[in-house]
Amino acid sequence: MRGTGLAGPGHRRGATPHRRTISILTLVGVCLLALSATQTASGEPAADTVDTGFAIPFAGAPGYERLAPTQVTGPDQLNQPLGQQAADEIAGQVGLNRADALSEEQYRDLVAGGGVGGSREAAEVIDACARILTNTNGRPLYSHVDGHPTPSVLASYGLYVNTSGLLESPANADAPTRQVNSLIAPGGFVGTWLRNNGATHTLIALYRSAYTVQAVYGFAAQQISGAAQLVTNTREGVSSEVGMSMAPPLWIVNFALLYILNPSLAAAMPAHWAPIPSAVADAIRSSATGQVPFSDYAPYFQ
Structure with missing residues (x-):
């Protein structure tokens, strides 16, 4: 699941920071052109915008x-899930509906490593991503x-604790939600599995939705966020930090991916984001790996 979610790939070897910046700005520019030039029956952005602080x-x-x-x-509101009604409404506004999602049988096969060309290893990564998000x-x-x-339980903060007890962003290089990118990339395992198991319509719906334009913004965001993969939000002069998975483009990308897997998964995503306690955010940013022991910082979340 791209972006945090399924997160973006690492820097290309040999690329300079200057060239990476130009490439990222170019990608975003292409998205803006596509957004203004393309009219679709579904998933069309609203004319009005809001100041989210991002x-x-x-x-x-x-x-x-x-x-x-x-x-x-x-x-x-902390760590409260969306609920199914809200999830279905959001899905409609990004260009998806329940008919686009996998059937119950297809979903069970995918996450069990079954179906034509199934993989238990890939299934475990996908399942871990769904649980984290x-x-x-x-x-x-x-x-x-x-x-x-x-x-x-930390979803609203855009953080999670990995199996080894380290607190990190879901976009951390160590996270399944980052490592899954090779599976969901065009031509990768997920797309191939969908085509081979009667779900080509699901893949087409995903690419026609807001997923496509938001994925590019998510990629750009991750490329400039270092090991910590945190995002600064500033509203009315007050700045705070949140994990990458709660930034609008990454959240929508992951929402779309979970919705096509199973709408009930998207309904379990966090409905609100919460600022990471400043001491925790500072520690994560100061860590070379973007990880800190949860045992040292658990009291901040109680």
């Missing part, structure tokens, strides 16, 4: 920002922290 490319394609999670306004209330992840299995 800057380009972290804000994503203009017109879609309003569909992404808003900042929490109270503790009751839906780490909302009632769906804890379990990790080994100080030798003990420990639950955590």
Whole structure:
């Protein structure tokens, strides 16, 4: 699942920072041209835009920002899932509907490594991605922290705790949600599996949706965010940090991917984003790997 989600590939060897910057700006420019020139029956962005506090490319394609999670306004919204009704409404506005999703049988085959050309290894990565991106209330992840299995629910922060007990962004190079990119790339395992298992219509629907334009913004955002993969949000003079998976383009990309797998997965994604406690954000940014021991920072999330 691209972007965090399924996250972007690493820097090309030999590319200079200057050339990478030009390439990223060019990609975003192409998206803006495509957005203004292409009219589709579904997934068309709204004419009005909202100030989410995220800057380009972290804000994503203009017109879609309003569909992404808003900042929490109270503790009751923290890590709350979207719910199915909201998920179906958002799907419609990005150009998807339930008929585009895999059937129950196709979904079970894919995540079990079955079907024509199935892979257990690929299935495990896809399943891990879904669990990380839906780490909302009632769906804890379990990790080994100080030798003990420990639950955590952190989706609104755009963070998760990996199986080794390290706190990181889902866009971290270590995360399944980053490593899955080779599977979802054009011509990769997922596209091939869909075509071989009677789900070509699902693949076509995905590429015709907002997924395509948002994926380019997500790629650009990740390329300039270093090991930490955190995003700065600034509204009314107040700045805060959140994990890459909660930035509008990455959230919408991952939403689209989960929705075509199973609409109930998209319904379990976080409805709101929350600022990462500053001490935690500083520690993640200071880490060479973008990871810190969860045991050292768990009290900030209690």
